[in-house]
Amino acid sequence: SQTIHQWPATLVQPVGSPLSLECTVEGTSNPNLYWYRQAAGRGLQLLFYSVGIGQISSEVPQNLSASRPQDRQFILSSKKLLLSDSGFYLCAWSGPSGYQETQYFGPGTRLLVL
Amino acid sequence: SQELEQSPQSLIVQEGKNLTINCTSSKTLYGLYWYKQKYGEGLIFLMMLQKGGEEKSHEKITAKLDEKKQQSSLHITASQPSHAGIYLCGADMLNNTDKLIFGTGTRLQVFP
Numbered sequence: 255s256q257t258i259h260q261w262p263a264t265l266v267q268p269v270g271s272p273l274s275l276e277c278t279v280e281g282t283s284n285p286n287l288y289w290y291r292q293a294a295g296r297g298l299q300l301l302f303y304s305v306g307i308g309q310i311s312s313e314v315p316q317n318l319s320a321s322r323p324q325d326r327q328f329i330l331s332s333k334k335l336l337l338s339d340s341g342f343y344l345c346a347w348s349g350p351s352g353y354q355e356t357q358y359f360g361p362g363t364r365l366l367v368l
Numbered sequence: 369s370q371e372l373e374q375s376p377q378s379l380i381v382q383e384g385k386n387l388t389i390n391c392t393s394s395k396t397l398y399g400l401y402w403y404k405q406k407y408g409e410g411l412i413f414l415m416m417l418q419k420g421g422e423e424k425s426h427e428k429i430t431a432k433l434d435e436k437k438q439q440s441s442l443h444i445t446a447s448q449p450s451h452a453g454i455y456l457c458g459a460d461m462l463n464n465t466d467k468l469i470f471g472t473g474t475r476l477q478v479f480p
Contacts, residue, residue, distance in 0.1 A: 260410075290470075297372070297456065297470035298411075313467075344410055356401065357458070357468060359411040 256281035260345050260360035267367055273318075273332040275363050277345030280326065285347040287328040288357060289320055292342040304328060305350075340367045371395070372459055374471035381447050381478055389442045389474045391457035399460035400440045401468065402431050406453045414442075447478045 257280045267273060279285050286305050290298040300313045302320035310320050317336050321329045328345055343363045349355040373392045381387050391400065399418050403411040415424045417433035417440060424431050428445045444451055454475050458468040 297472040298458070298468075299470075300467060303467070342408070346411075356413055356416055358413055359403070361410040362408070364408060 256347070256358065258345060258347055258358060258360040260343075260363050262363060263361065264364045265366070267335050267365065269337055269367055270334045273330070273335050273339070273365070275330040275343055275345075275365075277328040277330075277360055278326055279328075279347045282326070282347065282349070284325060284350040286350060286355070287322060288346040288348070289328065289330050290344045290346065290359075292344060292362075293340075298344065302330070335367045337367050340365055371461065371469050372457060372471040374455075374457055374474050376474060377472065378475045379477070381476070383448060383478055383480050384446050387444050387447055387476070389455050389476075391440045391442070391459070391471055393438050393459060393461065395438070395461050397433070397437045397440070397459045397461060400431075400433050400437075401458040402440070402442050403456045403458060404453050405456060405473070411456060444476075447476075449478045449480065452476055452478045 259278050261276055288303045289301040291301055292298050302310055302312055304310050304322045307322050307325055318332050345360040346357040348357045375390050379387055401416050402414040404414055405411045415431045417431055420435040420437045422433045430443045433440045454473045456470055456473045458470045461469055
């Protein structure tokens, strides 16, 4: 069966510090991968998605970047965190076809930027 | 404005009561997904609806998609404390599931 992991679970970082959040998927090949952010009082906002190694699409301009160095690894990064980067970050995967494929979510990382 | 509206935003019910959560869009929904989230955790997939008029059930939770494919409802029968959490609807509005739009969620509390 497929599983999705995210770490760390919780992170407290000072403003201006770098960020690296990792997401890995097991039990499937060539998944579509997604990074979402959930801010208080808002729904989920799609940040990035990837259909393959090295292929990243950005949905919103922001202080963050994403990379996919391996088929089942998706990394969310920032060189300098802003206060507004605080939130709950969720990684998700879906089957490779994308069309009508359910997205399955990881446990999330809670980021607090102080 | 929100492309996908969920109502109510918050719901407090007594254990054993039935409840309904709605998810509405002005655009056609090519796929409608219901998720449940416990505070601070990831989203758990509940059900997916694709066809107008489709209805699916899992245990005491039933989800429907209207004929026009613009509105979905999630109905919980005889609610229990284990049903508490945040319910989110997500929709494919572009006929391309790479990009799901999510509602703001409905926070459900069930008290004994």
